[in-house]
Amino acid sequence: MLSTEHKQIVTSTVPLLEAGGEALTSYFYDLLLKERADLRGMFNSAHQASGAQARALAGGVLMYAKHIDQLDALGELAGRVVNKHVSLQVQPEHYPIIGEYLLRSIREVLGSEVATPVVLEAWGAAYGQLADMLIAAEQDMYGSQAATVGGWRGFRTFRVAERVVESAEIVSFYLEPTDGGPVMVNAPGQYIAIQVVVDGAPLRRNYSLSAISDGKRYRISVKRDPGGVVSGFLHEHAKVGDTVELTAPAGVFQLVEGTRPLVLIGGGVGQTPLMAMLEAATHHGARDIYYVHFARNPAVQAFRARVEELAAACPRVKFALFYDEDPSVPGGLAPGRVSRELLASALPAERDVDVYIVGPAPFMTSVIKLLVELGVPADRCNTEFFGPHQEMALN
Ligand SMILES: Cc1cc2nc3c(=O)[nH]c(=O)nc-3n(C[C@H](O)[C@H](O)[C@H](O)COP(=O)(O)OP(=O)(O)OC[C@H]3O[C@@H](n4cnc5c(N)ncnc54)[C@H](O)[C@@H]3O)c2cc1C
Numbered sequence: 001m002l003s004t005e006h007k008q009i010v011t012s013t014v015p016l017l018e019a020g021g022e023a024l025t026s027y028f029y030d031l032l033l034k035e036r037a038d039l040r041g042m043f044n045s046a047h048q049a050s051g052a053q054a055r056a057l058a059g060g061v062l063m064y065a066k067h068i069d070q071l072d073a074l075g076e077l078a079g080r081v082v083n084k085h086v087s088l089q090v091q092p093e094h095y096p097i098i099g100e101y102l103l104r105s106i107r108e109v110l111g112s113e114v115a116t117p118v119v120l121e122a123w124g125a126a127y128g129q130l131a132d133m134l135i136a137a138e139q140d141m142y143g144s145q146a147a148t149v150g151g152w153r154g155f156r157t158f159r160v161a162e163r164v165v166e167s168a169e170i171v172s173f174y175l176e177p178t179d180g181g182p183v184m185v186n187a188p189g190q191y192i193a194i195q196v197v198v199d200g201a202p203l204r205r206n207y208s209l210s211a212i213s214d215g216k217r218y219r220i221s222v223k224r225d226p227g228g229v230v231s232g233f234l235h236e237h238a239k240v241g242d243t244v245e246l247t248a249p250a251g252v253f254q255l256v257e258g259t260r261p262l263v264l265i266g267g268g269v270g271q272t273p274l275m276a277m278l279e280a281a282t283h284h285g286a287r288d289i290y291y292v293h294f295a296r297n298p299a300v301q302a303f304r305a306r307v308e309e310l311a312a313a314c315p316r317v318k319f320a321l322f323y324d325e326d327p328s329v330p331g332g333l334a335p336g337r338v339s340r341e342l343l344a345s346a347l348p349a350e351r352d353v354d355v356y357i358v359g360p361a362p363f364m365t366s367v368i369k370l371l372v373e374l375g376v377p378a379d380r381c382n383t384e385f386f387g388p389h390q391e392m393a394l395n
């Protein structure tokens, strides 16, 4: 239990962390990943390089310091963190390691005048309390995943059952467990983590499930990222019959059934969880569905035929596909830009809608801004980001 004195010290340190939190956590990550090569594969190399991971942790720690009494106060962030940690198999024994490096970083970055033994002790106790809360929530989630029909704990071996080229840069992989057992059905919008061994190093990445599982296999759809290690490996080397390791579906970005019109807005490969949502929404309920996708050009756009097929089979589906390089728009659209007119043309007249948005951070930020200008309530906009979530707000 944290003492009142510890709480006061931690709360009074918030302004200091707000000023220097990112520098502190960048230092922390550099130190951790330099000295603990065994943990490197868990972290996305691009997020490390961009500093996104450092900012995510800084955000988590700061929010915690502001609401030190309960994990609930971390609100939506706590659910996202627990789901991300469980997907990537963060374990209780990892917490003391992270705690040690965090305290060491506080000491080395802030210097002994600021980071006095009393301050370090208070932060050590606060970190311990946060760690205990996250560990408990994560253990609950590991338990409930294992108890679900077709669920499991840890990594499970899957075979590539089918590979489908979806566009010039996206390939779908259908993955079925080698043990022949059932797999738990994902909620539309959830992701798995995959582990592959590249040049002897085990690497983990999240991929959204681009379809609802039939209880026998999963589908992921992977964009080849130029210079990307895991996506490059999957595109070049993962053949039918090869095996990969998967963790069970996780993620709080999930389609909630309802009666309001549903609007799904994707940028590039951000369409993957939206495809699972689109399929699910055509099978259940009676709401109108608006699927809106922005891509650079038709060659790189996946699932166009599938969207057309679903719209032909289900009159509730309306769709709009936009291209940055559309020859019918003089000069094309500015890359990655979404105009208010374009978005308005794809939305229902009614603004009382539920919206799910996935794409690059600047794309999502401008879509939300435009939606709010167009009269959609901000709290109806649900997002997933293919990186640490706070990155979005910071762009
Ligand atoms: C919840 C979630 C769902 C996701 N769903 C999908 C999905 O459905 N489909 C999909 O394709 N992706 C998805 N992603 C993204 C995916 O997890 C990977 O991030 C993506 O495939 C790139 O991984 P990689 O190993 O190929 O690239 P990495 O090797 O991690 O590199 C990514 C990029 O960073 C650059 N880079 C790497 N290291 C450095 C460095 N040191 N300095 C500068 N630049 C560097 C690379 O050149 C590359 O362009 C999802 C991510 C999350 C978090």
Ligand code: HEM
Residues within 6 Å of the ligand: 039, 042, 043, 044, 045, 047, 048, 053, 056, 057, 059, 060, 061, 080, 081, 084, 085, 088, 090, 091, 094, 095, 096, 098, 127, 130, 131, 134, 387, 388, 389, 390
């Ligand atoms: C109190 C301690 C911790 C806090 C506050 C914390 C916070 C966070 C936050 C905010 C994110 C981003 C979530 C998102 O939006 O996607 C994250 C991701 C992550 N965390 Fe933690 N974390 C903690 C402990 C740990 C530990 C002990 C590990 C194990 C080594 C760990 C490994 C990871 C990994 C691998 C990711 C995903 C990184 C990526 O996308 O590159 N975390 N954490």
